[in-house]
Amino acid sequence: MGRREEKFDVIVIGGGPSGMMCAGRAAELGAHVLVLEKNSDLGNKLKKTGGGRCNITNADFDKESFLSNFPKAKRYLYSPYSKFSVSDTFDFFESRGLPLVTEARNRVFPQTQRAQDVFDVLEDYMKEGGVAIRKNVRIASVEKKAGKITSVTDERGQQYYADNFVIATGGLAAPDTGSTGDGMLFLKKLKHTVGEPNPNLVPLKTDTKWIHNLSGITWSFMKIRFVQNGKTQVRKTGKILFTHFGISGPLIINSAYEVKQLLRKGSVEAVIDLFPDTEEKMLDKKMIKLLEKNKDKKMKNVLPDLLFKNIALEILALPNLKMTEAYAKDISREQRKEIVHTLKNLTFPISGTCGMEKAIVADGGVALDEVDFKKMRSRKYDNLYLLGDVLNVNRPSGGFSLQLCWTTGYVAGSDIGMQERRA
Ligand SMILES: Cc1cc2nc3c(=O)[nH]c(=O)nc-3n(C[C@H](O)[C@H](O)[C@H](O)COP(=O)(O)OP(=O)(O)OC[C@H]3O[C@@H](n4cnc5c(N)ncnc54)[C@H](O)[C@@H]3O)c2cc1C
Structure with missing residues (x-):
């Protein structure tokens, strides 16, 4: 035939x-x-x-x-x-x-x-x-x-x-x-x-360089908020994966649709709490102890006791901190509080969603x-x-x-x- x-x-x-x-x-x-x-x-x-x-x-x-x-x-x-x-x-x-x-x-x-x-x-x-x-x-x-x-x-x-x-x-x-x-x-x-x-189900992009530098790191328990005009619009808790273009992982991918809708209306910031189970006050107490125990060490060797070294180093280098080379004993009360606040409120702008190439579902x-x-x-x-x-x-x-x-x-x-x- x-x-x-x-x-x-x-x-x-x-x-x-x-x-x-x-x-x-x-x-x-x-x-x-x-x-x-x-x-x-x-x-x-x-x-x-x-x-x-x-x-x-x-x-x-x-x-x-x-x-x-x-x-x-x-x-x-x-x-x-x-x-x-x-x-x-x-x-x-x-x-x-x-x-x-x-x-x-x-x-x-x-x-x-x-x-x-x-x-x-x-x-x-x-x-x-x-x-x-x-x-x-x-x-x-x-x-x-x-x-x-x-x-x-x-x-x-x-x-x-x-x-x-x-x-x-x-x-x-x-x-x-x-x-x-x-x-x-x-x-x-x-x-x-x-x-x-x-x-639709897709990772999120940011132009923030220090986030790109964390590429490959998975933080297994954090809280993320997506904020527009000072108001939290989306809130999720779970695992995050940092990538060379932004953030990913099931939690982020599942937030993408809502974030995309927000981006149509204006700018959106992500705010990550790396220690959602610890109140800011408690984290501050932990920090006091950590600094006392390591008085003569530089902060770049102290903060990694609390979190991955790469994240610690990127955070210490942020413009509001700039404490990488500072000795623990020289950190003032205000500076300490600023570190703690930053760990609970890591903020960076979301520039968009990744395209079809990286999408799971459209x-x-x-x-x-x-x-x-x-x-x-x-x-x-x-x-x-x-x-x-x-x-x-x-x-x-x-x-x-x-x-x-x-x-x-x-x-x-x-x-x-x-x-x-x-x-
Ligand atoms: C990276 C990634 C991870 C994922 N992980 C999961 C997961 O763990 N769990 C889950 O539930 N879902 C997951 N998904 C989603 C899931 O893979 C899709 O929903 C699913 O594959 C859709 O199946 P489908 O049969 O509709 O089409 P597809 O899997 O897209 O298959 C369509 C097929 O049609 C062929 N084709 C297209 N056009 C033509 C044409 N003109 N002529 C002949 N052939 C053609 C294509 O080559 C392809 O082989 C994931 C998606 C991606 C991208």
Whole structure:
């Protein structure tokens, strides 16, 4: 049979987590499935998730509580979630030989701590069902006729035919992984409403040099406030990671959306309390003792007793302190209080959010009321399915994005597979 005539029950565009889950499920139910992936490998983004460990879901088994993490999309997600929930994710991976472990904040990882192992489970799932996979195929257009998708065409002009089509091409975050927003363009051309993409879960930038100098340091417990016009607008407590461009870590990434809204209105300052569990007075008492014990030492050798040396040195060099070379015995009461106050109120301006390159998730995607969530099918084309990051669903970090992929992929795959069974 010539390639022109080759026809599948379903073509999945995009071999990310949602596309692979969908392909595997449809094939399990007997569908003839083809996955088209533009990269030379599937799942490039998946393999990077959770710093290579893959935060696969979030172990909140209460439906209401879990879905409250998707404030705007919650009402749409009840139906698909009732078909494939967090406990189904546990069953799916554990029954395929990948035990999962739950860490702080309900974040779930494979026990092996390897995202590659999550990928391997999905690859085996697809193999078992006989899914055909073509790599290095970038779909360039989607053709339609009379309310149906008829074919897709790659950039070399090769056309692919199927009864059903799945757009699982991801969003625009981290485009180096292959997610360059092609699906959004197809959907716009198909007259779907697609929101403007913006980096959403993303680290924050500052132009403050001394913060850049702290790059690589993780401070495991601090309080951060984002202040505008002297008023605290956002307040979070937890871990922070300093980077060569600013600040990062789950807590910061999850604040980015609100900070971005504030930045639209004016300037924003971050204020970090490095010792949120210790009142300023108590910290001052600690400092008095520290200075007395180390009278004859220079401050650059004294302050590192309280915090990482790099942070201590950057703080001592700040313009309001300038005490790096001062001896502890020479520190006045006012100077001591100023050090303590600075440790509780490290202040620097936020210049913006990092771009798509460093984003985990981007805003935008297809409008949710244009999707039938019982099947994950377009309401405009009854043989077109939309999954994962292609949907306009805001959510925090912590495994919620991948759960969205497992849920939407499974539901679409089931619907497609059941059609083939009935046929
Ligand atoms: C650094 C990083 C860490 C993350 N960590 C986590 C985490 O720990 N937990 C979590 O829940 N979420 C995490 N996320 C988010 C999560 O990875 C995404 O939400 C998820 O990968 C989306 O899956 P998807 O299937 O919708 O699309 P994607 O994973 O983006 O996959 C889309 C696929 O489609 C292919 N494609 C695109 N256009 C075309 C085309 N025209 N033709 C053919 N193929 C095409 C792409 O090459 C890609 O392989 C992380 C994201 C990043 C960037």
